[in-house]
Amino acid sequence: MAENRHAAVGLSDERVMEMYETMLLARRLDERMWLLNRSGKIPFVISCQGQEAAQVGAAFALDRDKDYVLPYYRDMGVVLTFGMTAKDLMLSGFAKAEDPNSGGRQMPGHFGQKKNRIVTGSSPVTTQVPHAVGIALAGKMEKKDIVTLVTFGEGSSNQGDFHEGANFAGVHKLPVIFMVENNKYAISVPYERQVAAEKVSDRAIGYGMPGVTVDGNDPLEVYKAVKEAADRGRRGEGPTLVEAVSYRLTPHSSDDDDRSYRTSDEVAIAKTKDPIITFGAYLKESGLMDEESEKAINDKIMKLVNEATDYAENAPYAEPEHALKYVYAEE
Secondary structure, three states: OOOOHHHHOOOOHHHHHHHHHHHHHHHHHHHHHHHHHHOOOOOOOOOOOOOHHHHHHHHHOOOOOOOEEEOOOOOHHHHHHOOOOHHHHHHHHOOOOOOOOOOOOOOOOOOOEHHHOEOOOOOOOOOHHHHHHHHHHHHHHOOOOOOEEEEEEOOHHHOHHHHHHHHHHHHOOOOEEEEEEEOOEEOOEEHHHOOOOOOHHHHHHHHOOOEEEEEOOOHHHHHHHHHHHHHHHHOOOOOEEEEEEOOOOOOOOOOOOHHHOOOHHHHHHHHOOOHHHHHHHHHHHOOOOOHHHHHHHHHHHHHHHHHHHHHHHHOOOOOHHHOOOOOOOOO
């Protein structure tokens, strides 16, 4: 039996299995969306594949009853953890009227669900960072025990929104966790052409906060780092910058051809560290899962994916005359 690493960070057997199932649900939904896109049924996919461990590990470290998440467009693992369902995400993919994110108005990946404190993002990258800082400021002013988690890619860490948000949070000691999901590519631009620093987390010192770089393929390592950051924030010690290093296993989006900027060998090597496989192996070594229970979990999740797909595909589109609904105030 393997060393019980999850207990060492305060996770029960049940919680760690829930993490694995959430990661697997994100992966299977994403894979289905690619098939639907290639068959002409949904218009666009921007993928979480390869980053599920970072997303689920971070979201599990928060209090889902009071904290706020401001996800970026790949964060299917974050929003599933915070209460979105497979059906919600498929309705978004098909752009149907019941889509909880935007009522079918916005392209997939623009997550927002008020009841679960998932704050709506917009298409320009990094705009969610100042919003997360603002929510943390409001929480501090109202003496609420909340933490905000904002996620973004390493390319976004070069945008002014990140630097202004980090500076403000550092000065005012706000309970914000800035999590960079470093997947090595800003669309087609590799890390070394984006950032001169060895690590994105090196930037933290300039804003008076701790910075830590962790293995983004290991949900337990990400959980531990984000939990420590959340505890710091709740104690009034201010923000933290967490860099979770992983790899984007798919093209940037369904409109991208990644063969133009990286080799198939590079992607194949990255797939040997696929967090779905490596975390599954850890659970087997720990005695929490075997081949039979792994198949049962996968079958259960595929049933969810199939039901969500069928429901969303057959759900009605929004009425054309409702195009301006939710845009302007109504009497």
